Amino acid sequence: xxxxxxxxxxxxxxxxxxxxxxxMGLTLAQKMTRRWPGYTLAGVGFLIATxxxxxxxxxxxxx
Numbered sequence: 001x002x003x004x005x006x007x008x009x010x011x012x013x014x015x016x017x018x019x020x021x022x023x024m025g026l027t028l029a030q031k032m033t034r035r036w037p038g039y040t041l042a043g044v045g046f047l048i049a050t051x052x053x054x055x056x057x058x059x060x061x062x063x
Contacts, residue, residue, distance in 0.1 A: 004059065011052040018049025 022045030029038025 004056070007052050007055055014052050015049050018045045018047070018051070021045030021048055 022042045025038045025041030025043070025045055027038070028041060029035040032038060
């Protein structure tokens with residue numbers, strides 16, 4: 001299998017892990033007086049969830 005097929009197979013896992021990290025960050029931002037660490041964690045979770053789509057986009061434009 002080439003890397004593109006592995007990435008497509010792992011998309012669900014990336015989405016679930018990213019969603020959990022994003023929700024943890026938003027919960028953390030809601031409970032703390034300083035909100036930026038939670039928002040940063042939520043942003044990282046969003047990037048994890050969108051990583052397969054972004055890599056497919058980069059591979060598409062590199063061809």
